[in-house]
Amino acid sequence: MxxxxxxxxxxxxxxxxxxxxxxxxxxxxxxxxxxxxxxxxHTRQVRNMVLEKFKAGLGxxxxxxxxxxxxxxxxxIIRKWKEYGTTVNLPRQGRPPKLTGRTRRSLIREAAKRxxxxxxxxxxxxxxxxxxxxxxxISRALHKCGLYGRVARRKPLLKExxxxxxxxxxxxxxxxxxxxxxxxxxxxxxxxELFGHNAKxxxxxxxxxxxxxxxxxxxVKYGGGSIMLWGCFSSAGTGKLVKVDGKMDGAKYRAILEExxxxxxxxxxxxxxxxxQQDNDPKHKARATMEWFKKKxxxxxxxxxxxxxxxxxxxxxxxxxxxxxxxxxxxxxxxELFC
Numbered sequence: 001m002x003x004x005x006x007x008x009x010x011x012x013x014x015x016x017x018x019x020x021x022x023x024x025x026x027x028x029x030x031x032x033x034x035x036x037x038x039x040x041x042h043t044r045q046v047r048n049m050v051l052e053k054f055k056a057g058l059g060x061x062x063x064x065x066x067x068x069x070x071x072x073x074x075x076x077i078i079r080k081w082k083e084y085g086t087t088v089n090l091p092r093q094g095r096p097p098k099l100t101g102r103t104r105r106s107l108i109r110e111a112a113k114r115x116x117x118x119x120x121x122x123x124x125x126x127x128x129x130x131x132x133x134x135x136x137x138i139s140r141a142l143h144k145c146g147l148y149g150r151v152a153r154r155k156p157l158l159k160e161x162x163x164x165x166x167x168x169x170x171x172x173x174x175x176x177x178x179x180x181x182x183x184x185x186x187x188x189x190x191x192x193e194l195f196g197h198n199a200k201x202x203x204x205x206x207x208x209x210x211x212x213x214x215x216x217x218x219x220v221k222y223g224g225g226s227i228m229l230w231g232c233f234s235s236a237g238t239g240k241l242v243k244v245d246g247k248m249d250g251a252k253y254r255a256i257l258e259e260x261x262x263x264x265x266x267x268x269x270x271x272x273x274x275x276x277q278q279d280n281d282p283k284h285k286a287r288a289t290m291e292w293f294k295k296k297x298x299x300x301x302x303x304x305x306x307x308x309x310x311x312x313x314x315x316x317x318x319x320x321x322x323x324x325x326x327x328x329x330x331x332x333x334x335x336e337l338f339c
Contacts, residue, residue, distance in 0.1 A: 047087040050077045111204040152203040155216040156306045165304035184275045187232040190317045194226045239264030250283040277301040
């Protein structure tokens with residue numbers, strides 16, 4: 001079964017919502033804030049002449065023909081006089097908007113089509129159509145239609161086979177109980193950089209759409225770093241945290257498991273029938289490693305490829321990195337000490 005259905009449904013629902021929001025914005029601008037697109041208003045003398053002819057008993061059509069103005073204008077002037085008792089311009093609610101309705105709707109469509117577009121790019125686009133506005137003006141226009149600038153989430157780059165395996169994993173465990181997951185010992189390696197994280201990027205998105213593909217930044221594994229760590233944890237707490245010296249290979253990985261895995265499971269009181277989780281790294285899936293698990297009678301959780309975001313240990317790594325960088329280590333010795 002392919003994974004094409006849900007993303008298409010999400011895209012259609014987003015497009016429908018954008019059409020609704022765009023229509024609301026257009027109606028507000030048309031009835032209240034679209035004075036820029038109106039023609040030049042008639043003088044007070046013309047409006048008074050309309051009122052005099054109306055009081056004399058003439059109808060809208062005859063007044064329109066006599067003064068050579070549209071019937072709707074005559075009707076509007078008389079309606080205003082009936083409601084407010086005057087034909088003088090009343091105080092307006094505020095300053096007319098600098099963006100026309102057409103430009104505003106164009107900005108909304110552009111932000112929806114390209115979530116990574118910057119305010120500078122949209123500012124230049126509005127200048128090309130003769131409307132020079134500040135970046136905050138564009139930002140406020142997008143906010144009114146529910147679009148806000150947020151940091152784009154970094155997510156693994158998923159191919160079609162990855163999506164299928166993740167769906168199969170979810171379906172095979174949808175009936176699992178909470179007690180089953182309490183028996184899982186989660187593990188992973190990570191690299192902690194000395195000089196912090198990568199730069200942030202913003203995306204215009206709605207609430208609850210942080211993980212939509214158009215709002216995320218695809219990533220691949222094995223980014224740079226200065227210290228490599230192996231760790232594990234369960235619902236009962238954290239297990240051993242081990243610094244990996246040199247390059248991690250199958251033999252070194254099995255040595256780490258031999259010295260720390262069973263001891264961590266014992267400290268966390270998982271019992272003998274616990275489940276061990278690891279990703280599909282070649283050294284993890286090597287024949288010698290899988291034979292070691294079989295020899296130790298350790299059940300290994302089947303894991304979909306390219307799915308580090310499914311592993312809850314990533315949240316612990318993030319907390320660890322944040323705590324370490326708050327202390328601003330200046331060299332590798334301090335970085336290891338803070339970890």
